[in-house]
Amino acid sequence: MDDQQPDGQWGNPLNFSFANSPFNYYPGFAGNRRPNVVSSPDYDFSKWNNGGGDRFVTNNRPAVIDMNAFAYPAAFQIGNAGRNILTGPSMAWAQISLQKNFMIKERTRVQLRWDMQNAFKTFNFTGPTTTVDFRNPQTFGKLTDDPRTASLGGQPLMNLTVMLQF
Numbered sequence: 001m002d003d004q005q006p007d008g009q010w011g012n013p014l015n016f017s018f019a020n021s022p023f024n025y026y027p028g029f030a031g032n033r034r035p036n037v038v039s040s041p042d043y044d045f046s047k048w049n050n051g052g053g054d055r056f057v058t059n060n061r062p063a064v065i066d067m068n069a070f071a072y073p074a075a076f077q078i079g080n081a082g083r084n085i086l087t088g089p090s091m092a093w094a095q096i097s098l099q100k101n102f103m104i105k106e107r108t109r110v111q112l113r114w115d116m117q118n119a120f121k122t123f124n125f126t127g128p129t130t131t132v133d134f135r136n137p138q139t140f141g142k143l144t145d146d147p148r149t150a151s152l153g154g155q156p157l158m159n160l161t162v163m164l165q166f
Contacts, residue, residue, distance in 0.1 A: 011091060011127065013084030014043075016070065018132040023075040034079035035132045041069035043086050043128075063128070063141035070132045088127035089143070094119045108166045117157040 018035040025033060044064055065086070073079040099113040125143045132140060 011088035014086040014088050014127050014130050015083050016041075016081050016085070016130045016132060018070070018072055018079070020133050020135040021072040023072060025073075025076060026078075034073075034081040035070040036073050036079045037069060037081045037085070038071045039069045041065055041086055043088070061142050064143065065128055065130075065141035067132060067134070067137055067140040072132070072134070089125045091124045092120075092122045093124065094122070108164070111161075111163040111165065113159075113161040113163065115159045115161070 015032075016035055017033055042065070044066075070081065096116045096119045097113065099111055102110045102112070104110060125145045128141045128143050129139050130141075
């Protein structure tokens, strides 16, 4: 796990699989097809922050996981990658709420309330793609969410509420 992950709630665990292997394997009902881990895979969120000005274009995003940490298992062998070996992107979220109560009469009041979700405009992405495919490596380890509406986050949402209580 890379220590450069931003503060906040830790993300969901990541499980890896593979596709387009040149070898034959047992049928899928015999178990999940997991790749071999050949070096320590790291989730490097700093690559997202250093992705350049056009990192919001899906094709230009840097991979946050190096695919060279994995390999296809040999024919009729089970891969050694365990479950939940990495943790996905963390979640950072802030809410702000302001309210003011105005008394009109003894039993009547008006409440003016302003709520803002995702006040600091933090993008929270779902996990990167985790299918090891050496024939199609350009998609592995990339965050594929739309950053404007990424999972939980994206554009700040504001509500202005006026409530009459009697």
